[in-house]
Amino acid sequence: ETGVTQTPRHLVMGMTNKKSLKCEQHLGHNAMYWYKQSAKKPLELMFVYSLEERVENNSVPSRFSPECPNSSHLFLHLHTLQPEDSALYLCASSQEGEVNYGYTFGSGTRLTVV
């Protein structure tokens, strides 16, 4: 499989649940990103991992916890979420320092918090 794969595609969870989103890239990239896309709002960059180290955290609440065990995998652990956290969560990857190819995105996980 090539590209960036996100699972699950859809997730419904209660506010007291704990769940995880998974992202896997097969492009040999060394940087990975989590974005949040809410209705009628710009794409929000949440976390950036470069060479498996978190290099950026844009004031994201602690109920979102990222994990990057290796350069191919990125997780977003979720716990005690709020209804306003319902959104499309997009993962992307890139080759750090190379602008030629931009970012490659996964298809996203549609999260609904009830």
Next chain:
Amino acid sequence: AQSVTQLDSQVPVFEEAPVELRCNYSSSVSVYLFWYVQYPNQGLQLLLKYLSGSTLVKGINGFEAEFNKSQTSFHLRKPSVHISDTAEYFCAGIRMDSSYKLIFGSGTRLLVRP
């Protein structure tokens, strides 16, 4: 502030008509510029990019964009749209620091009507 501005949140157009989606970038964004397209329930797909050279850039699906340094613009055009072009279009630029991070505009929804 670092920004990419898409002035139109939605552009309705009839099938086979020409369309232009506007994008302006601030001086804090580099001249590495991209357009992405997002079809319903999918991730973002690279449409075209400007890195250097000819200011007219051709992309997939018959789209093209023109880089205009004096107007700090990178408008996307298509001479004749299809129903299947209905999607969200995002303009993006590389941040003017060493991080090579992408900054996205707020998106423009292209709605093609029969």
